[in-house]
Amino acid sequence: MADLIRLEVVTPEKEVFSTMVESFVFPSVMGNTGVLYNHAPLLTVLEPGVITYKKDNTEGKLAVSNGFLELKNNVAEILVSSAELPEEIDTARAEAAAERARERLHDKSKDIDHARAEAALKRALARLKAVQ
Numbered sequence: 001m002a003d004l005i006r007l008e009v010v011t012p013e014k015e016v017f018s019t020m021v022e023s024f025v026f027p028s029v030m031g032n033t034g035v036l037y038n039h040a041p042l043l044t045v046l047e048p049g050v051i052t053y054k055k056d057n058t059e060g061k062l063a064v065s066n067g068f069l070e071l072k073n074n075v076a077e078i079l080v081s082s083a084e085l086p087e088e089i090d091t092a093r094a095e096a097a098a099e100r101a102r103e104r105l106h107d108k109s110k111d112i113d114h115a116r117a118e119a120a121l122k123r124a125l126a127r128l129k130a131v132q
Helices: 091-106 114-131
Strands: 005-010 015-021 023-028 031-036 042-046 049-055 058-064 067-072 075-080
Touching (some): 005 023
Parallel strands (some): 005 075
Antiparallel strands (some): 023 031, 023 049, 067 075
16 A cells, blocks of 8 residues: 555535645645654644645645644544535635625725735635635
8 A cells, every 4th residue: 555644624614625645735824834654743723725635636725724744653633614626616705705894895985894804815715725
C-alpha cells in the first residue's frame, strides 16, 4: 500500500469527507500549505478557501470556511464551520452571493459590516473555485 494520509473534514453538523489521500493543500492564514506523507505534526488556523487533494493520481476539491487543522501521525483532522463537495455547490447561488458581497464592500456606508461582507465574498469565491 502506498504512503497515504487520512484526510477528515468535519463540520458541527456532520462528517463531510473522510478518505485516504496521497497529498493535500489547504488554505491557512499563512497561505496555501501542502502536506505529504510523514509531514511534521501541525496545528493551524484555516481560512475560507479550497482544499485540493490527490487520491489515486486524481485531484479532488472541497470548499471550506474558517476552521482548524490538526495533523499528526498521518491523520489530518479538519474542523470547519462549513464544507461542501463540488457536486453540492449551486454555482448560480455562489455567483449571486459573491456579487452581493462585492456590492456591500463598495458601499462606504457606516451601516455595512465590511468584515462580514469580506468573509461572505471569500466563502463564495471558494465555492466557485471548488467547482472549476
